[in-house]
Amino acid sequence: MHIMEGFLPWEWCLLWYLVAIPVVAYGVIRIKKITDENPESKPLLAVSGAFVFILSSLKLPSVTGSCSHPTGNGLGAVLFGPAVASVLAAIVLVFQALLLAHGGITTLGANIVSMGIVGPFAAWLVYKGVMKLNLSTSGWYASIAIFFAAFFGDWLTYVTTATQLALAFPIPTMGEAFIKFIVIFAYTQVPLAIAEGFLTVFIFRYIMKLRPDILEDLKVIFPKIRETIKAVG
Amino acid sequence: MADIKSIILLALVAIIVIIPLAMYNGLGEDEGYFGGSDGAAGDAIEETGYEPWFSSLWEPPSGEIESLLFALQAAIGAIIIGYVFGYYQGQASERNKKTGK
Numbered sequence: 001m002h003i004m005e006g007f008l009p010w011e012w013c014l015l016w017y018l019v020a021i022p023v024v025a026y027g028v029i030r031i032k033k034i035t036d037e038n039p040e041s042k043p044l045l046a047v048s049g050a051f052v053f054i055l056s057s058l059k060l061p062s063v064t065g066s067c068s069h070p071t072g073n074g075l076g077a078v079l080f081g082p083a084v085a086s087v088l089a090a091i092v093l094v095f096q097a098l099l100l101a102h103g104g105i106t107t108l109g110a111n112i113v114s115m116g117i118v119g120p121f122a123a124w125l126v127y128k129g130v131m132k133l134n135l136s137t138s139g140w141y142a143s144i145a146i147f148f149a150a151f152f153g154d155w156l157t158y159v160t161t162a163t164q165l166a167l168a169f170p171i172p173t174m175g176e177a178f179i180k181f182i183v184i185f186a187y188t189q190v191p192l193a194i195a196e197g198f199l200t201v202f203i204f205r206y207i208m209k210l211r212p213d214i215l216e217d218l219k220v221i222f223p224k225i226r227e228t229i230k231a232v233g
Numbered sequence: 234m235a236d237i238k239s240i241i242l243l244a245l246v247a248i249i250v251i252i253p254l255a256m257y258n259g260l261g262e263d264e265g266y267f268g269g270s271d272g273a274a275g276d277a278i279e280e281t282g283y284e285p286w287f288s289s290l291w292e293p294p295s296g297e298i299e300s301l302l303f304a305l306q307a308a309i310g311a312i313i314i315g316y317v318f319g320y321y322q323g324q325a326s327e328r329n330k331k332t333g334k
Contacts, residue, residue, distance in 0.1 A: 004270045006285030007278055043317040053310030057303045061253040068270040099302050101292040104269045171281040184273045202242045210321040
């Protein structure tokens with residue numbers, strides 16, 4: 001989903017920076033607030049950031065015959081909210097822009113909007129929505145919610161990149177450009193988004209098993225779920 | 234720590250990664266397979282006649298150096314997750330000892 005360095009006209013670079021900066025700034029404030037109120041959540045913040053580090057470094061093959069990478073942004077978004085996930089994504093994107101020539105400084109704003117804002121926001125909405133339906137209070141229900149959260153967080157990140165490129169390069173028309181970029185990004189990403197969903201559930205289940213108390217403090221799961229986990233384990 | 238559901242989850246991820254490798258077995262980058270989607274988008278943009286106006290400040294000088302930095306990125310993440318989960322696991326077993334389980 002990295003838009004390469006210099007591959008967006010400067011007006012678009014500026015626009016996406018203007019969108020990204022306030023969200024990342026708000027995310028920094030949120031991190032301060034959450035870790036002040038709940039110092040025990042700090043290790044989980046580190047895990048969420050580390051998860052983005054690992055997943056975004058894995059370039060996986062897809063059935064379309066090209067390679068792409070997961071984003072890892074769903075976990076942080078569900079645990080700490082989308083603004084905090086923006087900060088985590090921004091850190092990784094700066095690392096990759098400076099050291100790996102993946103993405104770039106001029107396109108950083110646009111890449112933060114896709115991987116750090118739209119993706120995490122979608123993940124967070126999906127998770128909250130599924131939990132609100134409250135069809136079951138068991139641990140596996142939370143796992144299913146996080147699977148879909150991670151799937152959409154990943155996939156919509158790539159749909160956003162395709163949209164950003166179609167907006168900047170509506171050649172010959174916006175619609176045709178959109179289809180062209182969707183074919184490159186969004187199709188390739190479907191199986192990878194499923195894989196990311198499984199990996200996020202894998203990590204989330206361990207957190208749920210070892211420290212359900214922190215998840216409750218962060219209002220990610222409800223006490224009822226904890227009782228069912230205890231009863232099983 | 235090892236439980237059957239976690240193993241199934243990881244096995245599913247492995248299958249998702251292996252399927253494309255099996256589908257296009259024998260084909261490589263020269264035939265246009267397994268290239269990066271980021272690069273493909275870059276090519277599509279250049280086809281419209283657009284010239285990038287800025288290039289990366291620094292680029293890994295070779296594929297080897299690039300994979301070094303990617304491996305480093307993953308390793309940093311893996312160390313942190315391993316450390317925190319190990320710490321939590323230790324805490325949990327201490328708690329269980331105290332409560333006499």
